Amino acid sequence: MIMKGKKGIIFGVANQRSIAWGIAQKLMEQGAEVAFSYMGDRLKGNLDKLLADKPGTKMYDCDCADESQIQRVADQYQADFGTCDFVVHAIAFADKSYLEGDFLPTPKHVFLQAMDVSAYTLVSITRSFRPFMNVGCSVLALTYLGSEKVVQNYNVMGVAKAALEACVRYLASDLGPHGIRVNAISAGPVNTLAARGISDFTNLLKIHRIVAPLRENTTPDHAGGAGLFLLSDLACGVTGEIMYVDGGYNTIAVGPLAAYDLSPEPKD
Numbered sequence: 288m289i290m291k292g293k294k295g296i297i298f299g300v301a302n303q304r305s306i307a308w309g310i311a312q313k314l315m316e317q318g319a320e321v322a323f324s325y326m327g328d329r330l331k332g333n334l335d336k337l338l339a340d341k342p343g344t345k346m347y348d349c350d351c352a353d354e355s356q357i358q359r360v361a362d363q364y365q366a367d368f369g370t371c372d373f374v375v376h377a378i379a380f381a382d383k384s385y386l387e388g389d390f391l392p393t394p395k396h397v398f399l400q401a402m403d404v405s406a407y408t409l410v411s412i413t414r415s416f417r418p419f420m421n422v423g424c425s426v427l428a429l430t431y432l433g434s435e436k437v438v439q440n441y442n443v444m445g446v447a448k449a450a451l452e453a454c455v456r457y458l459a460s461d462l463g464p465h466g467i468r469v470n471a472i473s474a475g476p477v478n479t480l481a482a483r484g485i486s487d488f489t490n491l492l493k494i495h496r497i498v499a500p501l502r503e504n505t506t507p508d509h510a511g512g513a514g515l516f517l518l519s520d521l522a523c524g525v526t527g528e529i530m531y532v533d534g535g536y537n538t539i540a541v542g543p544l545a546a547y548d549l550s551p552e553p554k555d
């Protein structure tokens with residue numbers, strides 16, 4: 288029970304397929320007391336069902352695009368729990384009309400909204416919870432390879448994830464001297480609600496299964512195991528890191544030839 292006596296909050300469980308739910312399950316199995324933040328009544332219903340066997344679990348409604356709502360959740364959390372040992376940031380948003388085709392047409396308001404919800408919220412959530420974080424507290428965000436390499440259709444979300452990863456490093460630098468760690472998991476593609484907004488996502492999953500050394504898709508459970516490690520004292524020496532949980536996909540430059548159409552090119 289490596290999380291016994293630890294308490295914290297998870298932002299971003301939408302349903303049983305959510306990566307954050309994989310992390311939540313591992314934390315609870317290991318004795319952590321977990322509070323949840325959700326956006327809107329629809330998602331509260333999902334959480335109520337997922338947590339039916341954990342009556343009394345604290346849940347807070349929050350649209351993280353609104354900083355005052357983040358502060359309100361932090362205040363409510365502090366009133367309920369006093370202190371905090373972990374925070375999981377598993378939220379992201381971009382207008383799905385721009386998660387297909389070229390990146391070039393992305394309008395400014397779409398760019399700024401993706402940055403705001405997917406990257407800046409890590410800063411505002413961390414700042415609001417900072418006053419009552421215990422020494423040893425661990426903050427975890429979720430990112431994707433599209434931040435550093437081009438993944439077709441990921442577009443503005445890739446730019447937002449690059450910003451998120453930079454935020455992880457700067458926050459880790461600020462908070463490290465106070466014994467607080469900040470890391471991210473870079474997960475392979477997982478078939479979640481958010482991911483379905485990305486055009487051709489099913490093919491991305493297929494390519495991943497062919498190319499990744501482990502020859503399988505990443506699951507919330509995979510991310511959950513790594514999340515448990517990073518949020519626990521086992522990772523007390525780890526901060527500012529982006530940890531890949533993608534079956535090794537990021538290490539491959541040229542994958543199995545079966546992944547490519549190698550039929551002879553037509554002669555002119």
Ligand code: NAP
Pocket residue numbers: 299300301302304305306307325326327330349350351352376377378379380404429430431473474475476477478479480481482
């Ligand atoms: P998910 O289950 O759909 O979770 C995303 C959550 O973000 C949803 O609960 C969503 O609520 C919430 N959200 C969006 N805008 C919000 C806002 N303004 N305020 C509060 N919550 C908001 O999808 P997921 O794939 O597990 O995503 C979790 C994290 O993992 C994200 O950061 C995502 O980018 C990252 N990630 C995903 C993959 C993948 O392939 N799935 C891979 C690597 C990293 P609504 O449903 O109401 O929008």
